[in-house]
Each structure stands twice: as C-alpha cells, then as structure tokens.
Amino acid sequence: MIILTPIKWAVSFSISIITTKFWDSNYSECQLYLFNKIRGLKEDILTPIGYRKISNILNDEGLLTVRNTPFTNSKVFSIYQKGLKREERINRKDIVEVKNLRIEPFDSHKY
Numbered sequence: 001m002i003i004l005t006p007i008k009w010a011v012s013f014s015i016s017i018i019t020t021k022f023w024d025s026n027y028s029e030c031q032l033y034l035f036n037k038i039r040g041l042k043e044d045i046l047t048p049i050g051y052r053k054i055s056n057i058l059n060d061e062g063l064l065t066v067r068n069t070p071f072t073n074s075k076v077f078s079i080y081q082k083g084l085k086r087e088e089r090i091n092r093k094d095i096v097e098v099k100n101l102r103i104e105p106f107d108s109h110k111y
Helices: 029-042 050-061 073-090
Strands: 009-018 097-106
Touching: 029 050, 029 073, 050 073
Parallel strands: none
Antiparallel strands: 009 097
C-alpha cells in the first residue's frame, strides 16, 4: 500500500499598480458645463460646427468664460482640447504588473 503525503505550496510575487483612480478633479461645475456644451456642438454627427461659430453661439447665449470674458474661437478650442485631455487622463486604463512569481514546495521547517 502506497501512502501519499500532500504537498503544500508557497506562492510569492510582487505586484505594481499604476492608476488614476485616486486623482481628484478640480474642474468646477461651470468648466464642466462649458466643455460638455462645446463638445456637443463640435461633435454633432449631422452638423459639426467650427470654433468661431461655437464662440458666437455661446456669446449670443450670454455665456462668459470662467474668467468672465467673452468667448473667442481660440478660447473655445482651448476648452475643448484641454477637456479631451482631461477625460483621457481620467479614463486611462490601470497598469498592473506582476513580477517575481515563484511557486515552490512549502517547507514548514524554514518558517
């Protein structure tokens, strides 16, 4: 008769995680509103609008920039581009890296 003794295994590894989930946004509600409005006008599938026309629409609605100045095409462009970069940074996928993976029989006399 053969008696088998169960083997215990020890697993060790290092893990590294890079994430943006701990980053807190400092965008005000006004900035978010302006970006979403500009994005809606710029990315309209049927009739996308240029930056100059968007600035005229926002000025006609009586809206001002965060610094209380009228909109220009360059300010609209800046708000749009910076908002896209911000969303890209916030929605970036986490990077998880596992290194130094070792699996070996567990020797209880060592520990």
